[in-house]
Amino acid sequence: MSSLLVLMLLMFCMGAINLEAQDLSLAPDEVEALLEVATQLGKKGWNRNMKLCNDTILPPKLEADNKVVCNCSFPGEPCHVIGIYLKRQDLDGTLPKAIEKLPHLKHLSLANYLSGNIPPEWANTKLETLSVGVNRLTGKIPSYLGRITTLSYLNIQDNMFSGTVPPELGGLVNLENLTLSGNYLTGELPPALTNLTGLKELRLSGNNFTGRIPDFIRSWKQLDTLEIQAGGFTGPIPSSISLLTNLTDLDLSFNRLNGSLPTNYDGLKSLEKMYLTRNMLTGPIPDWIDKRDTR
Ligand SMILES: *[C@@H]1O[C@H](CO)[C@@H](O)[C@H](O)[C@H]1NC(C)=O
Ligand SMILES: *[C@@H]1O[C@H](CO)[C@@H](O)[C@H](O)[C@H]1NC(C)=O
Ligand SMILES: *[C@@H]1O[C@H](CO)[C@@H](O)[C@H](O)[C@H]1NC(C)=O
Ligand SMILES: *[C@@H]1O[C@H](CO)[C@@H](O)[C@H](O)[C@H]1NC(C)=O
Ligand SMILES: *[C@@H]1O[C@H](CO)[C@@H](O)[C@H](O)[C@H]1NC(C)=O
Ligand SMILES: *[C@@H]1O[C@H](CO)[C@@H](O)[C@H](O)[C@H]1NC(C)=O
Ligand SMILES: *[C@@H]1O[C@H](CO)[C@@H](O)[C@H](O)[C@H]1NC(C)=O
Numbered sequence: 062m063s064s065l066l067v068l069m070l071l072m073f074c075m076g077a078i079n080l081e082a083q084d085l086s087l088a089p090d091e092v093e094a095l096l097e098v099a100t101q102l103g104k105k106g107w108n109r110n111m112k113l114c115n116d117t118i119l120p121p122k123l124e125a126d127n128k129v130v131c132n133c134s135f136p137g138e139p140c141h142v143i144g145i146y147l148k149r150q151d152l153d154g155t156l157p158k159a160i161e162k163l164p165h166l167k168h169l170s171l172a173n174y175l176s177g178n179i180p181p182e183w184a185n186t187k188l189e190t191l192s193v194g195v196n197r198l199t200g201k202i203p204s205y206l207g208r209i210t211t212l213s214y215l216n217i218q219d220n221m222f223s224g225t226v227p228p229e230l231g232g233l234v235n236l237e238n239l240t241l242s243g244n245y246l247t248g249e250l251p252p253a254l255t256n257l258t259g260l261k262e263l264r265l266s267g268n269n270f271t272g273r274i275p276d277f278i279r280s281w282k283q284l285d286t287l288e289i290q291a292g293g294f295t296g297p298i299p300s301s302i303s304l305l306t307n308l309t310d311l312d313l314s315f316n317r318l319n320g321s322l323p324t325n326y327d328g329l330k331s332l333e334k335m336y337l338t339r340n341m342l343t344g345p346i347p348d349w350i351d352k353r354d355t356r
Contacts (some may be wrong), residue, residue: 087114087131088139094162095129095142102147102175103154119144123170123192123214126150132165144168156193158182167211172196179203190214194240198222202246207232218264219243228253235259242266242288249273255280266290266312273297274313279304285331291315298342303328314338322347 087095092109099107107113114131123146130144142163152173158180160166169188172195179193184205191212198220206215207229213236222244231253233239239257242264249272260281266288273296274289285307297320298313306328314336321344322337329349 086139088141091142091163094159097159097162098145098157101154101157101159102152102171102173104147104150104152114140114142119168120146123168123190125170130168141165144170146170148172156180156183156198161185169193179206181205184208187211192216194218194220196220201225202227202230202241204229206230210234212236213259214238216240217244221245223247225249226251226254230254231256233257237283238262240264241268244268246270247293250275252277257281258283260284261307262286264288265292267292269293271295274299274302274318276301278302281305282307284308286310288312289316290336294318296320298323298337300325302326306330309333312336313340316340318342321345322350324349 092113095113096107096109113129115128116130117133119130120128125146126148127150128146129142131140132143133140135141143165144167148170150173152175154175155177156171156175156179160169161182166186167189170192172192175196175198178198178200186209188209189211191214194216195218200222201224202217202222204227207227210232212233215233215236218240223246225248226241226246228251231251234256236257237259238261243266246268247270250270255277258280261283263284263286267290270293272294274294276299278299279301282305284305287308290312294316296318298318300323303323303326308329309331311332311334315338318340319342322342324347326347326349
């Protein structure tokens with residue numbers, strides 16, 4: 062706790078020093094890019110004469126409603142935009158293709174009333190965290206999203222995306238946290254998702270998938286959270302789930318899973334919560350549930 066405090070204090074001081082030394086002046090072409098971004102988003106009030114960067118410290122877990130974060134520590138360079146956070150700002154434009162013109166942008170979080178789809182220009186970015194959740198986006202999940210291989214976090218939840226999950230998403234090899242919940246996604250999960258071996262959290266709830274929960278979930282060895290509530294899945298719970306030794310939270314409720322609970326769950330050493338309500342599972346409650354005092 063105290064070392065965290067010292068660290069925060071240190072980061073604050075470093076930020077203050079940078080403020081003094083560099084006056085937070087943003088690279089001129091990035092000012093223009095930000096104004097273009099604002100226009101595309103339908104955001105009013107930004108202009109060339111104001112300090113568009115609010116901060117030099119990234120908020121934890123994308124938690125900021127209205128902030129542009131810059132990094133002013135590039136030696137001999139002006140500040141560069143590294144994060145844009147605009148949530149609950151009632152923006153009703155589209156996802157801004159102009160973010161392509163912000164070469165240092167790593168974090169983008171936009172939850173408003175934005176419509177349309179993810180622009181192809183975004184495939185050229187080096188984004189690491191991307192949330193376009195809670196908007197009014199429509200159409201298929203574009204395959205070119207799979208080209209932003211720097212992504213470790215991707216969230217498109219609570220939109221109106223439809224169609225199948227493109228196999229190209231399997232190219233996001235650095236992905237740790239993926240949320241596709243609350244859309245109109247259909248079809249089976251593509252086997253290419255096997256490649257997402259770094260996944261720690263996966264959320265697919267509230268969709269209209271078909272077919273089984275695939276056996277290839279066995280390749281997601283780092284997975285600690287798997288949430289597929291009301292995903293539409295049928296068939297048995299794959300027994301390979303028992304290979305997920307890091308799994309703590311499992312929610313497979315409100316699907317149409319049938320068959321009996323696998324008896325060989327000994328590998329689920331970390332399991333803390335398991336929800337299987339509202340399926341068509343049959344057979345006895347296996348011993349391991351009694352032994353583990355899991356509900
Ligand atoms: C950041 O700057 C914008 C534009 O000036 C302003 O609207 C917003 O309130 C600021 N946000 C914070 C967290 O300071
Ligand atoms: C800011 O840029 C410097 C120089 O490239 C880099 O070392 C540092 O990690 C960056 N900070 C953040 C928060 O991205
Ligand atoms: C998944 O990995 C395999 C083997 O490395 C590779 O051949 C395949 O193209 C990858 N799929 C995607 C969608 O990246
Ligand atoms: C992963 O994403 C979900 C949904 O946005 C979020 O609730 C969760 O906190 C994220 N986990 C981490 C470790 O960032
Ligand atoms: C889900 O799919 C089934 C059959 O494929 C269809 O009958 C149902 O209307 C769909 N539900 C939604 C919410 O799209
Ligand atoms: C499980 O989690 C631990 C610590 O959280 C980590 O060191 C390990 O690499 C993870 N993966 C597996 C497969 O155990
Ligand atoms: C599960 O449901 C499918 C049809 O969706 C059926 O073919 C299969 O026999 C069922 N399995 C069990 C064990 O009830």
